[in-house]
Amino acid sequence: MEPATREIFFVKRPVGMVQEDSFRMETRKLPTLGAGDILVRIRYLSVDPYMRGRMNLGRSYAPPFDLGSVMVGGGVGTVEQSRDPNINAGDWVVGQMPWADYCVTSGAGVRVLDESMPPTTALHVLGMTGLTAYFGLLHVGQAKSGDVVVISGAAGAVGSQVGQIAKIIGCKVIGIAGSDAKTQLLQDTYGFDGTINYKTQDLREQLAEICPTGVDVYFDNVGGNITDGVVNYLNDFARIAICGQISLYNSVEPELGPRTLMPLLLTRRATARGFIVGDFAPQFGDALKQLQQWYQKGQLRMLEDVVEGLQNTPQALIRLFRGENVGKQLVRLP
Ligand SMILES: NC(=O)c1ccc[n+]([C@@H]2O[C@H](COP(=O)([O-])OP(=O)(O)OC[C@H]3O[C@@H](n4cnc5c(N)ncnc54)[C@H](OP(=O)(O)O)[C@@H]3O)[C@@H](O)[C@H]2O)c1
Known part of the structure; x- marks a missing residue:
């Protein structure tokens, strides 16, 4: 049986400083996996300043979030079930993920992580x-x-x-x-x-x-x-x-x-x-090799600022605009 998941919806466009009332959490049952799908248990979400821009209407490089849609952003998680032949249960994956405990997504939309690196590095130094x-x-x-x-x-x-x-x-x-x-x-x-x-x-x-x-x-x-x-x-x-x-x-x-x-x-x-x-996507591969080399030599350090719990994801986002984060702001889903 598919598990239920909590999801955080974007429900109100902020005017001025983003507040928690722009978000609402609901629980629903997950859909069944189709061919090529994977079920991901989301472990860490990245919150980023650009998300504030997507809450406004108007032209930008990324489309505005729709009211009533589930918030999305970078995330890493573990695969619980897989109907994608290239991905195994237990793999760590990175990709665009909803603000949710679990998601069913196409395996083609995520990247399997090299497990010699801590998984959260895919959301900062190596991301x-x-x-x-x-x-x-x-x-x-x-x-x-x-x-x-x-x-x-x-x-x-x-x-x-x-x-x-x-x-x-x-x-x-x-x-x-x-x-x-x-x-x-x-x-x-x-x-x-x-x-x-x-x-x-x-x-x-x-x-x-x-x-x-x-x-x-x-x-x-x-x-x-x-x-x-x-x-x-x-x-x-x-x-x-x-x-x-x-x-x-x-x-x-x-x-x-x-x-x-x-x-x-x-x-x-x-x-x-x-x-x-x-804009530089075609050159990401070489850049990531270089970043990984520097990271492994200890030349690139990164502090992580971790907020606990999916329900606190809006608060984690707000911390960025108050200057409360020290290092990369993440949310950990226990
Ligand atoms: N162009 C791109 O492709 C791209 C990609 C990623 C990120 N970015 C941009 O890069 C910047 C940093 O992003 P990040 O993810 O690394 O976030 P971050 O720097 O880890 O967090 C945001 C920081 O901004 C500072 N800040 C907030 N409000 C401020 C204000 N009114 N005046 C001055 N400083 C303020 C705060 O630090 P203090 O305590 O020092 O004020 C806060 O800790 C953002 O502007 C983001 O949009 C651009």
């Missing part, structure tokens, strides 16, 4: 997070040895990987984060050369002091006031990799910032380029 850092820094930011790299959202999942990769290739790395505990972590655990707590320190004064020769690559995860400050320190021919703008994701009205960016890009002959990690 979307690591790939975003890798392509954003090396391909979009064109970082090279000797560059001064400044990272906003530096203590988060993507930011911490960007900083470590930048150190591996020989850059000077400065991280901007929202608490002393996080800036300490950047220095002690991730080996950053300099840090700024944007909540308690004067960003511009600190940048002038820590980056006296200017900034060659700015890896932007947050946008807003922080970016308004950093761009003043760009060197000639600097590159901005626009990875995320989390400070604006819950905005109700578009914000009008200082109109200094375009003149600065002009006079410094700098480049700002937005990117979505999926």
Whole structure:
């Protein structure tokens, strides 16, 4: 008999900060497996800032979530039953998964994990997070040895990987984060050369002091006031990799910032380029090999911030926008 599963539905588009009332949990019986299907017991879910964008209507790179649909995102789980000849019961798999205890899905839509790696790494260092850092820094930011790299959202999942990769290739790395505990972590655990707590320190004064020769690559995860400050320190021919703008994701009205960016890009002959990690999908295989090598050598570390229980998944998502997560935000389903 198929088990019952709890599922979390998206039921209300948030206005401003996302709240728990956008979600509702229900229980239902799972469907029977068809040919090629697998039954997955979901073990970990990834919650990610882009999910907030999908809660709004309007054009973006991913379609809006439909009201009344089950929330989905990256997840890893174990296969309980399989009608896919290439997947066995007991295998760990990664893929898009519902916010649910179990799901019946096509085996073709998941990837079986190499069990020599901890399974959750497929949701960060050896998954979307690591790939975003890798392509954003090396391909979009064109970082090279000797560059001064400044990272906003530096203590988060993507930011911490960007900083470590930048150190591996020989850059000077400065991280901007929202608490002393996080800036300490950047220095002690991730080996950053300099840090700024944007909540308690004067960003511009600190940048002038820590980056006296200017900034060659700015890896932007947050946008807003922080970016308004950093761009003043760009060197000639600097590159901005626009990875995320989390400070604006819950905005109700578009914000009008200082109109200094375009003149600065002009006079410094700098480049700002937005990117979505999926743009690089054809090159994921080689990048994952490199990321795995660095991870196995201990050069890429990642803290996991684990919230327990499916019912707390909305709360885990909200933590990202409050800056409460330290490292990759995951939900563990016991
Ligand atoms: N382009 C792509 O393909 C791609 C792929 C993955 C992720 N991303 C983007 O990368 C960024 C980081 O994602 P992540 O998964 O690694 O999340 P994360 O950095 O682990 O978590 C989000 C962090 O953002 C910071 N933050 C939240 N609100 C803020 C605000 N108003 N001002 C400044 N900082 C704020 C908080 O850190 P503090 O405590 O330091 O404030 C928080 O811990 C996001 O913008 C995300 O959308 C882009």
